[in-house]
Amino acid sequence: xxGGVDSSxxxxxxxxxxxxxxxxxxxxxxxxxxxxxGSRGCCTIEDxxxxxxxxxxxxxxxxxxxxxxxxxxxxxxDFISEYQAGRTPNPCMRCNERIKFAALLEKALALGFDxxxxxxxASIVTDAHGNRELHRAAAWAKDQSYxxxxxxxxxxxxxxxxxxxxxxxxxxxxxxxxxxFAVAKKPDSHDICFIPDGDTRGWLGEHVGISNGAIVDxxxxxxxxxxxxxxxxxxxxxxxxxxxxAPDGRPRFVLEVKPQTNxxxxxxxxxxxIAQLAGSRYTWAGRAPEHPEREFACxxxxxxxxxxxxxxxxxxxxxxxxxPEHPINGVAPGQTAVVYVGTRVLGQTTIDRTVxxxxxxx
Amino acid sequence: xxxxxxxxxxTPMLPEAIDxxxxxxxxxxxxxSIHSAGQHARRxxxxxxxxxxxxxxxxxxxxxxxxGGTEAINLALKxxxxxxxxxxxxxxxxxxxxxxxxxxxxVAHEGAEAARVPLDADGFVRTDAWAEALSTGDVAVAxxxxxxxxVGTIEPVDALAAAAREAGVPLHLDAVAAxxxxxxxxxxxxxxxxxxxxxxxxxxVGIGALVLSRTAPVVPLVHGGGQQRGVRSGTQDVAxxxxxxxxxxxxVRELAERNARLAALRDRLIAGVRAAVPAARLSGPEGDxxxxxxxxxxxxxxxxxxxxxxxxxxxxxxxxxxxxxxxIPEPSHVVLAMGRSEEEAxxxxxxxxxxxxxxxxxxxxxxxxxxxxxxxxxxxxSNRETVLGR
Numbered sequence: 001x002x003g004g005v006d007s008s009x010x011x012x013x014x015x016x017x018x019x020x021x022x023x024x025x026x027x028x029x030x031x032x033x034x035x036x037x038g039s040r041g042c043c044t045i046e047d048x049x050x051x052x053x054x055x056x057x058x059x060x061x062x063x064x065x066x067x068x069x070x071x072x073x074x075x076x077x078d079f080i081s082e083y084q085a086g087r088t089p090n091p092c093m094r095c096n097e098r099i100k101f102a103a104l105l106e107k108a109l110a111l112g113f114d115x116x117x118x119x120x121x122a123s124i125v126t127d128a129h130g131n132r133e134l135h136r137a138a139a140w141a142k143d144q145s146y147x148x149x150x151x152x153x154x155x156x157x158x159x160x161x162x163x164x165x166x167x168x169x170x171x172x173x174x175x176x177x178x179x180x181f182a183v184a185k186k187p188d189s190h191d192i193c194f195i196p197d198g199d200t201r202g203w204l205g206e207h208v209g210i211s212n213g214a215i216v217d218x219x220x221x222x223x224x225x226x227x228x229x230x231x232x233x234x235x236x237x238x239x240x241x242x243x244x245x246a247p248d249g250r251p252r253f254v255l256e257v258k259p260q261t262n263x264x265x266x267x268x269x270x271x272x273x274i275a276q277l278a279g280s281r282y283t284w285a286g287r288a289p290e291h292p293e294r295e296f297a298c299x300x301x302x303x304x305x306x307x308x309x310x311x312x313x314x315x316x317x318x319x320x321x322x323x324p325e326h327p328i329n330g331v332a333p334g335q336t337a338v339v340y341v342g343t344r345v346l347g348q349t350t351i352d353r354t355v356x357x358x359x360x361x362x
Numbered sequence: 363x364x365x366x367x368x369x370x371x372x373t374p375m376l377p378e379a380i381d382x383x384x385x386x387x388x389x390x391x392x393x394x395s396i397h398s399a400g401q402h403a404r405r406x407x408x409x410x411x412x413x414x415x416x417x418x419x420x421x422x423x424x425x426x427x428x429x430g431g432t433e434a435i436n437l438a439l440k441x442x443x444x445x446x447x448x449x450x451x452x453x454x455x456x457x458x459x460x461x462x463x464x465x466x467x468x469v470a471h472e473g474a475e476a477a478r479v480p481l482d483a484d485g486f487v488r489t490d491a492w493a494e495a496l497s498t499g500d501v502a503v504a505x506x507x508x509x510x511x512x513v514g515t516i517e518p519v520d521a522l523a524a525a526a527r528e529a530g531v532p533l534h535l536d537a538v539a540a541x542x543x544x545x546x547x548x549x550x551x552x553x554x555x556x557x558x559x560x561x562x563x564x565x566x567v568g569i570g571a572l573v574l575s576r577t578a579p580v581v582p583l584v585h586g587g588g589q590q591r592g593v594r595s596g597t598q599d600v601a602x603x604x605x606x607x608x609x610x611x612x613x614v615r616e617l618a619e620r621n622a623r624l625a626a627l628r629d630r631l632i633a634g635v636r637a638a639v640p641a642a643r644l645s646g647p648e649g650d651x652x653x654x655x656x657x658x659x660x661x662x663x664x665x666x667x668x669x670x671x672x673x674x675x676x677x678x679x680x681x682x683x684x685x686x687x688x689x690i691p692e693p694s695h696v697v698l699a700m701g702r703s704e705e706e707a708x709x710x711x712x713x714x715x716x717x718x719x720x721x722x723x724x725x726x727x728x729x730x731x732x733x734x735x736x737x738x739x740x741x742x743x744s745n746r747e748t749v750l751g752r
Contacts, residue, residue: 022675063671110741111668 001025001055001062003047005176005183006119006163008054012179013162014117015058021117023055023062026104028071029194050183057180067103074098076194080207083230086259087334087350090147090304091192097150105158115158120144123164124156125344127287132156134285134345137164146304149338149348153286204230213262215242218255223266229257232264234332235272242266255356257332273327273357277302277337279349282320289346292320299340300324302331302351313339320349327357365678365726369655369716370511370539376564376612376717379605383566386601393598394589407600410607417610418558418573419547426572426590427603431538431559432460433583434572437594438534438555439464439503441580443474446532448502452495454479454487454517455699456510461536462695474502481699484647485515492522496529503554504533508540512683512696512712513646514656516544523553532578538562538570542613543621543653554578560602564717565609569602616717624715625654627724631713632657634728639735645697645710655715658683660697660706664738669711672734678727683712709742 001007001023015021025048048064055062075094082089105116121137122145134156137143151159166172169188176184191198210228217223224242226232236254246252246268253272256265277300289296292315299308300322310325322337331337331354338348366374375383391403408422415422428434439461443451451465455478468474477495480488487506496504504526509516519535526533532554537546542563548556555578559570574580574593586595635642635657645658661669666682673680684694684707693707713727 061674063667065667107668107741111672111737 001051002119002189003050003054003183003186004119004189005173005181005186006121008051008119008181008183009172009176009179010117010119010162011054011060012058012175012181014160015060017162019117021058021060022113023051023058023060024104024108025051025062025064026071026099027064027066028068028075028099030068050186054181054183065104065107067099070103071095071099071194074103079192080204082334083204083208084259085334086229086257088233088332089334090336091194092304093147093150093336096147101151101155101159105155109158115160117160117162119163120148120161121163121166122148122161122345123343124159124161131287133287135164136340136343136345137161137166139166139168142169144304145340145345146301146336146338149285149336149345150283151285152283156286201231211262213264215240215264215266217246217252218265218267218271223252226264229259229262229264232257235330240266268358269329271356271358272329274324274329274331274354275327275357276321276323276355277331277351277353278319278321278355279337279352280319281352282315282347282349284347285345297341298322298346300328301338301340302328302335308340311339319352320347322349363677365723367713367715367719367723367727368679368681369719370562370683370712370714371681372561372567373564373716374718375561375566375605376609378612379565379608382608383601383605386604389600391600393600394587403600407598407603410600410603413607414571414603414610415573417546417614418556418571419549420556420573421576423591424548424573424575426574426594427598427606428570428572428594429568430561430570431458431536431557432570434557434559434570435460435505435534435536436464437572437580437583438557438574439505440468440472440583441593442503442532442534442554442578443468443472444581445579446502448500449473450475450477450495450498450501452477452479452492452501452504452531454481454492454506456481456485456512456515456696457505457507458511458536458538461505461507477501481696483701484651485510485513485645485696485700486647486651487517487522489518489521489525493525493529496525496531501529501531504531506533506535508535508537508546508556509544509653510646510696511539512694512710513658513700514539514653515646516540516651516653519551523551527552539653542617543655545614545617548573548575555580560606560609563609563613565606566602569599569606571606620717621654624719627715627719627721628652628654628657630721631715631724631727634724635659635731638728638732642735643706645700645702655719657713657715659711659713660702661709661711661735661738662706664709664735664742666708666710668738668741669709669734672737673727673730676730676734678730680727681712681714683710 052062075091078094079089079091121142123135125133125135136145173184195203208230213226214222215224215226223244232254234254252266253269255267255271295312295314298311298313300311301308309328311322313322333351335351336348337351339346391399393404393407411422411425415425451474465476469476479492479495506522508519534555535553537556538559541558554575556573561567582593584595589595641662642659646652670682684692693704694710697707697710
């Protein structure tokens with residue numbers, strides 16, 4: 001229970017469904033702020049108090065569990081080292097994977113609980129053989145199955161998402177209002193919870209270390225200077241301040257960030273198009289395909305709110321290799337590609353490498 | 363019926379204190395007013411002050427009512443620091459946060475220098491180090507717990523006070539945990555100040571007292587109408603004071619009898635824990651050097667907050683004993699100061715008895731403990747390295 005409206009209503013629905021529910025607020029920082037600021041929706045003492053008051057109204061016991069050390073190691077430090085390695089990580093997925101459905105779930109199971117209930121918008125469907133499947137939420141606009149794509153069969157067995165069938169967020173807010181929750185109108189959180197002012201670049205600058213370096217084109221020629229490679233993201237066009245004009249005069253985009261050499265590679269828009277992506281850190285959400293080495297039809301989604309793209313996928317040489325039907329752009333290593341079949345989340349991989357649709361020199 | 367074994371946090375109000383509270387609340391009158399309603403209120407207030415003074419072996423004029431123990435400690439430490447030359451503040455390592463955080467603030471904002479006196483493995487202040495810390499000639503104020511609120515160790519206050527007298531340093535004693543469990547005679551101690559709180563002895567929350575010797579100069583924290591020797595301005599709470607006085611009188615009257623009863627219960631509890639969980643380790647001394655109402659253990663491999671949760675679910679209220687920030691238990695600084703590891707400190711559990719405690723309460727705790735420990739130990743292991751999601 002973050003103190004937000006979604007987990008509040010999820011807890012209330014779980015209680016109404018007859019479960020023996022205990023509210024748990026995750027303390028993820030050793031030094032929590034006292035009051036809520038900006039668009040952060042959790043992690044301050046005020047948020048913990050909001051969650052506690054909702055638990056009072058539902059009539060369930062409430063505890064704060066400290067996962068601050070695990071969160072620092074598995075989410076914050078991971079976020080920093082992924083950036084240092086030139087990848088663009090999603091810390092919320094890492095938190096689901098390592099904290100909410102790992103550290104929290106394991107502690108809960110050991111203490112005698114059966115499942116972790118969260119306010120995520122996603123659905124769990126049990127197939128004819130009793131296997132649990134993860135599916136998109138009924139409200140596609142709020143669907144959060146992407147950030148849960150990391151969950152494995154074992155984790156899904158102990159997960160419950162009571163908001164999955166709700167048609168809209170407005171309905172959840174109305175229900176919170178009707179239940180008398182003071183958090184009914186609390187704004188949604190958008191930012192990364194451990195970056196207090198929402199300034200991700202500034203935060204990374206402090207934690208990753210900044211040094212100026214070269215911006216190069218695809219041939220390696222220096223075309224400008226950057227103030228710290230971490231501040232650039234693949235697909236970025238603005239703020240490059242290139243000093244050497246492109247021969248054809250067309251705008252250039254960030255194609256690649258290489259922290260090892262502290263360089264940023266730029267090139268034409270079409271060079272952003274990715275024909276294939278692959279990663280070795282893949283998992284199956286629930287039952288794995290019987291023959292993952294045989295190519296199968298699917299859809300791939302590369303960001304929480306990106307449109308799914310028809311694709312074919314297979315496990316080849318220890319990697320999940322995904323080939324979109326049409327090239328897609330804005331894909332950076334470190335991002336997560338979630339593979340769907342219809343509404344079902346089949347699995348995911350962290351993207352290690354991409355294959356450009358426009359090979360160098362083409 | 364839930365079993366309440368957290369009397370060190372707060373203990374149920376005595377029915378006679380509730381009666382006195384309600385009676386006084388029903389009457390109008392500001393004790394500072396000159397008319398007869400004021401005079402009546404003043405009489406009730408001063409009778410209460412006399413009873414509280416009697417329970418502490420001091421003169422009524424030396425009793426300064428405060429909002430509780432924390433305010434009394436703040437007044438004693440900041441007030442004495444500001445009123446005196448010198449910049450060092452001497453305190454043992456296992457003090458309550460009301461003391462530690464006050465000193466931290468004086469260091470950060472008022473140019474104080476903190477001198478921390480180590481504890482031994484049982485939580486006793488190292489008296490040699492204490493005397494040495496007091497001897498530097500630039501000590502503004504010294505403070506020490508009479509009895510430790512977490513682990514129950516009763517400190518050698520006569521020795522601590524003698525060393526302070528010899529060094530010419532004003533000593534404040536934090537007697538919040540000791541009050542009602544140990545006889546207190548302020549006059550014979552010869553210390554400058556002493557803090558107590560009403561709700562630890564069956565009085566209401568919201569009132570405590572700083573016993574302040576006539577010769578101890580303090581700068582007030584609160585300015586206003588000049589009540590209570592000008593040391594603590596603000597309209598005095600007659601109802602709370604009279605309820606406090608009733609609790610104080612009962613606490614002193616029944617002290618010996620209750621101590622004997624609670625010590626027997628405590629020893630039954632300690633023996634029961636050792637039998638149920640042989641790995642559990644008692645923190646602090648045994649026998650007469652320990653508060654009769656306190657038992658404190660560390661449970662290897664388990665986290666205190668997991669144990670607390672499981673026991674709570676089984677209807678038994680206990681504590682991890684340490685301070686909380688937003689409900690997150692910190693590893694106890696007291697247990698750390700006793701030379702235990704951080705991991706051990708995280709497995710701390712404090713079980714404290716009070717005037718309502720019975721053998722049945724202790725037995726209910728002992729019955730719930732083994733399965734709680736088994737589960738908490740399993741959860742404690744998973745907390746270090748998860749299997750899921752890897």
